[in-house]
Structures are given as structure tokens and as C-alpha cells.
Amino acid sequence: MTTIRDxxxxxxxxxxxxxxYFNNGYVSEKTxxxxxxxxxxxxxxxxxxxxxxxxxxxxAIGLIIPDxxxxxxxELARAVEDVAVANGYTLILCNSDEQGEKEKNYIETLSxxxxxxxxxxxxxxxxxxxxxxxxxxxxxxxxxxSGFPTVMTRNEEGAQLGTExxxxxxxxxxxxxxxxxxxxxxxxxxxxxxxxxxxxxxxxTVVPCxxxxxxxEKIVKNLLQKxxxxxxxxxxxxxxxxxxxxxxxxxxxRIPDQVQIMGFDGISLGEMMNPSLATVAQNIxxxxxxxxxxxxxxxxxxxxxxxxxxxxxxLIIRESVKGASK
Numbered sequence: 001m002t003t004i005r006d007x008x009x010x011x012x013x014x015x016x017x018x019x020x021y022f023n024n025g026y027v028s029e030k031t032x033x034x035x036x037x038x039x040x041x042x043x044x045x046x047x048x049x050x051x052x053x054x055x056x057x058x059x060a061i062g063l064i065i066p067d068x069x070x071x072x073x074x075e076l077a078r079a080v081e082d083v084a085v086a087n088g089y090t091l092i093l094c095n096s097d098e099q100g101e102k103e104k105n106y107i108e109t110l111s112x113x114x115x116x117x118x119x120x121x122x123x124x125x126x127x128x129x130x131x132x133x134x135x136x137x138x139x140x141x142x143x144x145x146s147g148f149p150t151v152m153t154r155n156e157e158g159a160q161l162g163t164e165x166x167x168x169x170x171x172x173x174x175x176x177x178x179x180x181x182x183x184x185x186x187x188x189x190x191x192x193x194x195x196x197x198x199x200x201x202x203x204x205t206v207v208p209c210x211x212x213x214x215x216x217e218k219i220v221k222n223l224l225q226k227x228x229x230x231x232x233x234x235x236x237x238x239x240x241x242x243x244x245x246x247x248x249x250x251x252x253x254r255i256p257d258q259v260q261i262m263g264f265d266g267i268s269l270g271e272m273m274n275p276s277l278a279t280v281a282q283n284i285x286x287x288x289x290x291x292x293x294x295x296x297x298x299x300x301x302x303x304x305x306x307x308x309x310x311x312x313x314x315l316i317i318r319e320s321v322k323g324a325s326k
Contacts, residue, residue: 002044010038060090061295062110064103066122066142068095070211070239071267072284073121076140079288080119087296089116100124111135117295120144123184136298140291142184143308149298151291151309155185155264158280158313159192162262163234165278165315167200169322171232171260174202175223177209177216177244179236186211189236189264205230209240216243217250224251224259231259232321238263238270241277245320261320266313275319283311 008015011034021027021035038044061084065073081091092110096103103124110118117136127145130137139150166174176193179186190206197204205227209219216235220243224230235241241263245255253259255275263270266281290309297304317324 002042004044006042007035007038007044010042011035058090058114058116059088060092060113060115061292062092062094062106062115062118064094064096064106064118064120064122066096066098066124067211070237071269072238072265072282075267075284076121076288079285080140080292083289083292083296087292089296096122096124098122098124104129107133116299119291119295136295138291138295138298140287147307149294149304149307149309151287151294151311152185153282153287154310154312155188156192156195158264158282158315159189159234159236160196161192161313161315162264162278162280163193163196165317165323166232166234166260166262166321167196167202169232169256169260172202173205173227173229174232174234175205175207175220175230177219177233177235177237177240178206179208179240180210181208186236193234193236203229209235211237211239213239213243213246216240217247218243220244220247221250224248224253233259233261235261235263238265238267238277238279241279241320242269242273245273245275245277255320256322256324260322263320264313266316271318273320278318278321278324279316281314281316283313286311 004018005015008018013031017027017031018035021032063077063080065077067073077093084091094106096106103122119138119140121140121142123142123144130144137148139148141152143150178190207219209216224247233244235244241261244261248255248259255261263277263279266279266284270277270279294304
């Protein structure tokens with residue numbers, strides 16, 4: 001295996017000179033040409049790990065997501081990876097399982113590996129913890145506090161849009177699967193739901209519901225068995241909405257004739273459901289792309305124009321609600 005010493009010997013220079021070349025230190029034009037010729041002849045590939053010991057930074061970006069089982073986050077990770085790779089970075093993906101201690105361990109591990117920066121789609125820790133980190137950070141989907149660059153969907157606007165559609169389709173009692181309490185995207189979506197309902201006579205039932213398929217199915221099944229007047233469900237995530245569809249099927253309830261179901265996220269799985277899931281679709285790819293571009297700007301030492309970037313969602317009408325085109 002070719003080493004840096006072999007390159008130095010071939011070029012007729014010292015190992016220190018070759019090291020300066022790789023770390024962008026001063027090397028004369030004539031010496032640079034000799035080193036580059038030796039690298040080409042020997043097909044030498046520098047060790048990124050060794051270089052990171054000098055620069056205290058690798059060409060790697062860390063992405064921490066809260067739940068890899070939720071299809072929204074792998075789709076988000078794909079966008080982050082595409083932009084990272086296009087800019088010469090490798091992506092390291094970590095799954096925190098919504099656990100603060102696990103998130104902290106990943107952050108500390110990534111820091112020890114000298115990642116160039118991190119994108120956090122989870123925020124289980126206190127703001128002061130993130131503030132003491134000596135690495136560029138971008139919050140994605142879930143803000144971690146003022147002063148940190150953040151990219152997220154206009155969640156309140158999207159929830160209002162989806163709820164208003166159900167109202168226009170003559171829903172009289174809407175159940176809202178509001179998501180986990182205290183989670184910023186879920187809280188904003190609940191605000192949008194309440195805002196849409198506020199000037200109507202529509203009855204509502206609001207229930208906490210994790211962004212998890214099986215638990216959502218159980219909650220909705222119990223809900224529909226207890227109250228037969230519910231004729232629409234607005235779920236604050238597509239995973240919860242898919243659980244709702246399965247619950248309705250198990251009870252013999254026809255969708256959308258007896259119960260309309262609207263989700264939120266726009267994951268690919270929703271389109272493959274039977275009936276296909278109507279949803280307030282986040283622009284998942286744009287969210288991931290913008291967050292990565294923002295992080296790379298920080299890594300390169302460039303100024304970020306806006307700390308907070310918001311992406312508008314889009315209402316997609318499918319078979320799980322009335323009014324869908326046949």
C-alpha cells in the first residue's frame with residue numbers, strides 16, 4: 001500500500017512538504033507539480049482519518065433522526081445525503097429513538113469523529129447543551145431554540161388547510177390525532193386545526209397520539225367504537241392516519257363514506273394505501289436539501305441570510321376523503 005513517504009521519495013521532497021500540500025499549506029509551484037506527478041504515478045489516496053487529525057475536521061456530516069421506522073425520516077435523510085454527496089461530504093446517519101441520552105451519545109461520538117457539522121431532526125436535550133457544542137448545527141423539522149439555523153414546514157398553515165378541506169366536505173365531528181404533547185410540529189399542527197374549526201359549529205375530539213402506526217391504530221379503534229358520530233379524522237402525521245385507516249377497516253367502517261381521513265407529511269407509503277391517503281404534504285426533499293445547504297454554508301464560513309427557513313406544504317386530495325377525482 002502506497003504511503004505518504006513513498007510520495008515524498010518519488011517527488012524528491014520531505015514528508016512534511018507533502019503533508020503541507022494536502023493541508024493547503026504553502027508549497028512552491030514547482031514542488032506542487034512534482035508532488036502531484038508522484039501522486040498520479042503511484043495512485044496515492046490520502047487517509048481522510050489522518051488528515052482529520054491535523055485539520056480537526058473530516059468531510060463528513062452527521063444527521064440525527066428520532067425514529068427510523070417512520071418513513072418521513074428516511075425520505076428526509078435521502079435528500080440530505082444527495083446534497084451532502086454532491087458537495088463532497090459523506091453522511092453519517094444516527095437514530096435516537098426519541099431518547100435524550102441516545103441523542104447525546106451520538107452527538108458526542110460524532111464530535112469525536114471530527115464531523116464538519118450536524119443536522120438535528122430531534123431535540124430531546126436542553127438548549128444550553130446545544131449551545132456549548134463546538135460544531136456547526138442546523139435544526140431540521142424540530143427547532144432547538146432561538147439562535148440556531150432552522151428549516152421546517154409551515155405546520156400551522158398546513159393543518160388549517162387540511163382541516164378546512166374536511167369541513168368543506170361536510171364533516172360534522174372531526175377527531176384530531178394531535179401527536180405527542182410538547183413536540184413543536186405537533187403543537188403547531190394542533191393550532192392550525194383549532195384555527196380552522198374556531199368559526200364553525202363542527203364538533204371536535206382531540207386526542208394525544210404518538211407518531212407510531214400500531215399505537216395509532218389502537219387509539220382510533222377505541223375512539224370509533226366509543227363515538228359513532230365521528231365522521232372525519234385529521235391526523236397530525238401520515239403514520240397515524242395509516243393506523244386510522246386500518247382501525248376503520250377492522251371495524252367495517254367505509255372510507256370515505258362513513259369516515260374521512262386526512263394525514264400530514266406526504267410520505268410515499270400514503271399513495272399506496274387502499275384507499276390512498278389524502279394528506280397535507282410536506283416538501284420533504286426541499287426540507288432536507290435546504291438544511292444541508294445551510295449547514296455547508298456554515299462549514300465554509302459563509303453568512304446565512306436567514307436563521308429560520310420555512311417551506312409551505314401542499315394539500316393532496318386522494319381517496320380517503322370525499323371529493324377526490326375518480
